[in-house]
Amino acid sequence: MRLFKKSAPEANRLEATIGSGDSGQALEAKSLSIFYGEFEAVKRLSIGFERKKVTALIGPSGCGKSTALRAFNRMNELIRGVRTEGEVSFRGVNVYDPDVDAVQVRRWIGMVFQKPNPFSKSIYENIAWGARINGYQGGFDELVENSLKQVALWDEVKDKLKESAYALSGGQQQRLCIARAVALKPEILLMDEPTSALDPISTAKIESLLDDLKKRYTIIIVTHNMQQAGRVSDKTGFMLLGELVEYSDTKELFFNPKDPRTENYISGRFG
Amino acid sequence: MKPVQTARYPEEARGALSFGKRFRPHEAVILALLFFCAAVSILTTLGIIVVLGAESSALFKEVSLWEFVSGTSWQPTIGEFGILPLVNATLMTSLAAMLVALPLGLGVAIYLAEYASERVRETLKPILEVLAGVPTVVHGYFALTVVTPALRGLFGQESIEVYNTLSAGLVMGILILPLISSMCEDALSAVPRSLREAAYAMGATKLETSVTIIVPAAFSGIAAAFILGLSRAVGETMIVALAAGAGPNLTLNPLKAAETMTGHIVRISGGDISYDSMDYRSLFAIALVLFLATLALNMVSRSIVKKYREVYE
Amino acid sequence: MSGREDFAVNLASRHARGDRWRLMFMLSTLLAIVFLGALILTIVDDAFGYVVMVDEVDQRSLVPDDERLESLDAEALRAVIDERLSPRRYRAIERERPFDERTAADLYDIVLYEIVKPRVAETYTLFESLFARRSIVEETTLAHPDGELVFRSWVNMRFLSTSQTARPLTTGVLTAVKGSILTISITILFSFPVGIAAAIWLEEYAGDNRLNRFIQVNIYNLAGVPSIIYGMLGLAIFVRGLERFTSGSAFGASTSGEVANGRTILSAGLTLAILILPVIIINAQEAIRAIPGSLRQSSLAVGATKWQTIWHQVLPASFDRILTGAVLAVSRAIGETAPLVVVGASTFLTQDPTGVFSKFTTLPIQIYQWTSRPQAEFRHISAAAIVVLLALMLSLNAFAIFTRNRLRRQKRFG
Ligand SMILES: Nc1ncnc2c1ncn2[C@@H]1O[C@H](COP(=O)(O)OP(=O)(O)OP(=O)(O)O)[C@@H](O)[C@H]1O
Ligand SMILES: [Mg+2]
Numbered sequence: 002m003r004l005f006k007k008s009a010p011e012a013n014r015l016e017a018t019i020g021s022g023d024s025g026q027a028l029e030a031k032s033l034s035i036f037y038g039e040f041e042a043v044k045r046l047s048i049g050f051e052r053k054k055v056t057a058l059i060g061p062s063g064c065g066k067s068t069a070l071r072a073f074n075r076m077n078e079l080i081r082g083v084r085t086e087g088e089v090s091f092r093g094v095n096v097y098d099p100d101v102d103a104v105q106v107r108r109w110i111g112m113v114f115q116k117p118n119p120f121s122k123s124i125y126e127n128i129a130w131g132a133r134i135n136g137y138q139g140g141f142d143e144l145v146e147n148s149l150k151q152v153a154l155w156d157e158v159k160d161k162l163k164e165s166a167y168a169l170s171g172g173q174q175q176r177l178c179i180a181r182a183v184a185l186k187p188e189i190l191l192m193d194e195p196t197s198a199l200d201p202i203s204t205a206k207i208e209s210l211l212d213d214l215k216k217r218y219t220i221i222i223v224t225h226n227m228q229q230a231g232r233v234s235d236k237t238g239f240m241l242l243g244e245l246v247e248y249s250d251t252k253e254l255f256f257n258p259k260d261p262r263t264e265n266y267i268s269g270r271f272g
Numbered sequence: 273m274k275p276v277q278t279a280r281y282p283e284e285a286r287g288a289l290s291f292g293k294r295f296r297p298h299e300a301v302i303l304a305l306l307f308f309c310a311a312v313s314i315l316t317t318l319g320i321i322v323v324l325g326a327e328s329s330a331l332f333k334e335v336s337l338w339e340f341v342s343g344t345s346w347q348p349t350i351g352e353f354g355i356l357p358l359v360n361a362t363l364m365t366s367l368a369a370m371l372v373a374l375p376l377g378l379g380v381a382i383y384l385a386e387y388a389s390e391r392v393r394e395t396l397k398p399i400l401e402v403l404a405g406v407p408t409v410v411h412g413y414f415a416l417t418v419v420t421p422a423l424r425g426l427f428g429q430e431s432i433e434v435y436n437t438l439s440a441g442l443v444m445g446i447l448i449l450p451l452i453s454s455m456c457e458d459a460l461s462a463v464p465r466s467l468r469e470a471a472y473a474m475g476a477t478k479l480e481t482s483v484t485i486i487v488p489a490a491f492s493g494i495a496a497a498f499i500l501g502l503s504r505a506v507g508e509t510m511i512v513a514l515a516a517g518a519g520p521n522l523t524l525n526p527l528k529a530a531e532t533m534t535g536h537i538v539r540i541s542g543g544d545i546s547y548d549s550m551d552y553r554s555l556f557a558i559a560l561v562l563f564l565a566t567l568a569l570n571m572v573s574r575s576i577v578k579k580y581r582e583v584y585e
Numbered sequence: 586m587s588g589r590e591d592f593a594v595n596l597a598s599r600h601a602r603g604d605r606w607r608l609m610f611m612l613s614t615l616l617a618i619v620f621l622g623a624l625i626l627t628i629v630d631d632a633f634g635y636v637v638m639v640d641e642v643d644q645r646s647l648v649p650d651d652e653r654l655e656s657l658d659a660e661a662l663r664a665v666i667d668e669r670l671s672p673r674r675y676r677a678i679e680r681e682r683p684f685d686e687r688t689a690a691d692l693y694d695i696v697l698y699e700i701v702k703p704r705v706a707e708t709y710t711l712f713e714s715l716f717a718r719r720s721i722v723e724e725t726t727l728a729h730p731d732g733e734l735v736f737r738s739w740v741n742m743r744f745l746s747t748s749q750t751a752r753p754l755t756t757g758v759l760t761a762v763k764g765s766i767l768t769i770s771i772t773i774l775f776s777f778p779v780g781i782a783a784a785i786w787l788e789e790y791a792g793d794n795r796l797n798r799f800i801q802v803n804i805y806n807l808a809g810v811p812s813i814i815y816g817m818l819g820l821a822i823f824v825r826g827l828e829r830f831t832s833g834s835a836f837g838a839s840t841s842g843e844v845a846n847g848r849t850i851l852s853a854g855l856t857l858a859i860l861i862l863p864v865i866i867i868n869a870q871e872a873i874r875a876i877p878g879s880l881r882q883s884s885l886a887v888g889a890t891k892w893q894t895i896w897h898q899v900l901p902a903s904f905d906r907i908l909t910g911a912v913l914a915v916s917r918a919i920g921e922t923a924p925l926v927v928v929g930a931s932t933f934l935t936q937d938p939t940g941v942f943s944k945f946t947t948l949p950i951q952i953y954q955w956t957s958r959p960q961a962e963f964r965h966i967s968a969a970a971i972v973v974l975l976a977l978m979l980s981l982n983a984f985a986i987f988t989r990n991r992l993r994r995q996k997r998f999g
Contacts, residue, residue, distance in 0.1 A: 108475025407920025507811025
């Protein structure tokens with residue numbers, strides 16, 4: 002795996018040390034601050050995400066969950082006037098290092114958005130496209146089939162792969178978007194409220210998917226729905242006004258919160 | 273004792289409120305006037321159809337329709353009314369125009385929509401729009417005094433005539449370039465942000481996002497721009513009247529002079545022409561062909577635009 | 586991870602391709618700007634520059650040794666005229682206006698253009714004049730030893746204030762400017778009220794039925810019809826069909842002794858009005874649509890009728906945008922050439938237009954005619970006329986922006 006813009010000798014050295022990273026954290030933010038102009042939306046966030054676990058980020062609207070999530074794969078750079086400080090360490094490399102190529106970071110850290118956003122292409126092409134631009138060497142039919150099976154969409158669409166992705170229902174579109182992300186065999190999947198635009202049945206389907214997906218991927222999911230966080234996640238972080246207030250095992254956080262603010266939030270007193 | 277208060281509203285004076293529908297004569301007149309003004313557009317269309325239809329059918333009494341659409345020689349003095357040379361020249365100039373405006377316009381649009389900083393975009397867009405308002409007779413001047421001499425210097429004086437369809441077509445491309453780039457830019461900018469983010473989130477470069485995601489997603493808008501540009505090129509008159517040549521000529525050589533449909537209409541009607549002559553009528557027949565062609569192009573363009581609006585709204 | 590080897594590392598080539606295309610897109614933008622800039626620059630280039638003037642009659646032979654032609658007084662000029670002007674021209678000019686009533690400046694012009702007869706022997710563009718001055722001077726002394734090299738602005742006061750004449754040195758754009766202004770006034774007079782009324786009907790009253798939908802689609806289609814077709818329509822309807830009215834004969838107007846036919850300013854103005862009507866309607870509709878429904882509701886809620894609401898609330902609130910859209914359309918009409926050629930613009934006018942029943946020429950027509958002449962002087966005066974045309978369009982737009990801003994200010998404080 003190459004994250005670097007050019008194969009500088011130092012970069013190789015860094016890459017060589019990555020091997021040992023497998024036992025540690027999949028992704029780690031170290032005192033990460035994100036500014037929109039003058040406004041500090043995320044304040045000195047430090048958090049580690051464990052390999053092949055589902056981690057949920059919860060918190061009231063506007064507390065900076067999405068901003069933090071988008072910082073992990075450098076998506077915030079696409080917004081004008083955003084400034085990021087601190088480190089995000091992925092496989093032992095700081096993704097904000099000037100030598101690191103954002104394109105490559107995003108390729109290994111996939112993302113699923115709040116609203117389904119399939120490309121205006123066929124179902125097949127939606128999945129094959131990302132693989133093709135990233136130089137996939139294997140068979141595309143097989144890849145499409147595998148990816149769709151991973152999100153339990155194969156049976157529903159196998160007869161209309163050539164049709165436009167817009168012909169699918171909202172829930173199907175969202176699963177297609179997940180399939181599209183996993184087709185790249187990423188290490189980490191970032192999900193920003195992936196079910197908030199969906200009906201309860203589609204939501205349930207995606208939640209049950211997460212259990213399967215975490216066998217292969219490290220998943221970080223932002224959600225407004227505390228039941229959902231409780232159901233799907235192994236660990237949960239609670240954010241408030243740009244700060245990480247509490248971070249622990251999901252059961253611990255919900256049943257035994259340490260911080261009074263966390264307790265207030267999960268008992269529905271604000272937010 | 274009655275309260276000392278004068279009635280100030282008509283209803284008070286009458287002493288009773290009535291909620292019945294009231295007839296307001298002057299509002300009815302106004303309404304009729306407004307409707308009439310809107311109906312002027314229908315009268316215009318009717319006028320165009322009747323005028324062009326009547327005069328051309330008078331021509332078709334003398335010249336068969338088949339002769340008109342398939343004849344390869346347009347020489348009114350000896351009674352030959354084959355429109356092909358004129359249509360051919362129109363197609364040649366329009367093709368040259370599209371060959372300039374299409375790639376360049378799309379390139380400008382992609383640059384403005386995807387690459388340029390906000391400041392550059394905010395400066396360049398209005399400039400392009402203002403330049404789109406330059407009268408076409410100025411373009412004609414440009415073609416004749418700059419582009420033709422430049423082409424003649426390039427190809428040699430002997431191989432390229434003073435009037436030629438290439439020069440007219442190239443300048444016509446410059447004419448419709450702002451229209452095409454502006455419409456394409458609108459279409460590209462209308463592609464939702466989420467699609468761009470989706471592409472970037474999969475590790476696409478800017479080029480891959482623009483060319484393989486955004487451009488296809490905006491395809492219908494871009495196609496509509498091209499078709500509208502083509503319709504403008506077909507109907508454009510002054511450039512070809514000045515630079516393409518006077519005299520119908522059935523040739524595929526863009527370095528030779530050839531008169532287009534519009535060019536012919538202007539040249540003949542600009543001279544002394546007697547009403548009710550075959551010459552006069554033949555102009556209306558040409559105009560009818562022009563009208564139908566541009567109408568069809570515009571309708572296709574509009575229906576495409578409507579379709580792509582529906583996708584994202 | 587297992588899947589990783591399935592992907593080829595191709596980042597460098599992808600980025601290289603990205604950079605290449607980025608350059609291509611930038612270049613096309615640059616090229617577009619260069620092309621469009623060249624359009625404007627050519628005009629400027631041709632509107633100014635050196636000319637070599639050669640007099641047919643040596644000026645020094647007309648005046649005493651110690652004087653110059655420019656400094657002669659009226660009496661001396663009269664003497665030169667009496668002596669040198671051919672009797673035929675003398676009578677013709679006298680008939681136009683008696684010599685006794687003419688000013689010194691007038692007489693000077695006559696001496697210059699009727700007797701001295703300067704001729705343009707050579708012209709240079711502005712860039713040549715700026716960057717190749719020396720070789721121009723050398724060339725001139727060689728080729729035209731008796732010629733005089735002067736820097737000429739083809740756009741000059743004389744050009745702006747003189748009517749059309751046959752010779753490029755003495756002609757001016759006044760006839761064409763008057764024609765353009767009169768024509769455009771007719772266009773405005775007709776198209777503004779009708780266009781705005783139609784927009785009000787379509788936005789405020791029209792129900793969603795077949796007829797109104799048809800009107801709307803029809804307007805969009807009309808906006809795309811080539812302008813020359815409108816010329817044909819104008820020729821058939823205004824010039825021929827309504828000749829009695831457009832020539833003014835129905836109103837007893839005599840078109841200054843010339844044969845009355847429909848090829849008048851009125852026909853031209855009406856043709857352009859029909860031409861820009863669809864654009865005006867579409868722009869006005871957009872302006873009216875931008876007015877929030879709450880404004881209408883609050884007016885209706887105080888008991889105003891629908892028309893009162895439109896007249897007193899909706900129209901004033903949207904008028905600035907209606908005006909901007911309409912002026913854009915009018916500046917398109919000012920530059921229109923083809924439909925007016927078809928409607929029958931005159932190739933040469935001996936008299937400036939005096940009213941709506943006059944024969945007409947307009948600036949773009951004038952440019953078209955001058956451009957089609959092969960001589961270099963005509964090229965320069967058409968460039969000068971283009972400068973005037975663009976200035977006219979620009980000032981119209983400036984006026985519209987100024988008025989709009991004033992209306993906006995009134996709206997804010999009024
Ligand atoms: N593009 C932007 N420009 C300026 N400020 C922004 C921008 N996007 C977000 N913010 C601000 O940053 C803060 C955090 O926003 P963010 O979208 O991360 O919140 P969130 O926790 O995801 O909220 P929600 O649950 O509503 O999605 C908010 O106060 C918001 O106003
Ligand atoms: Mg969010």
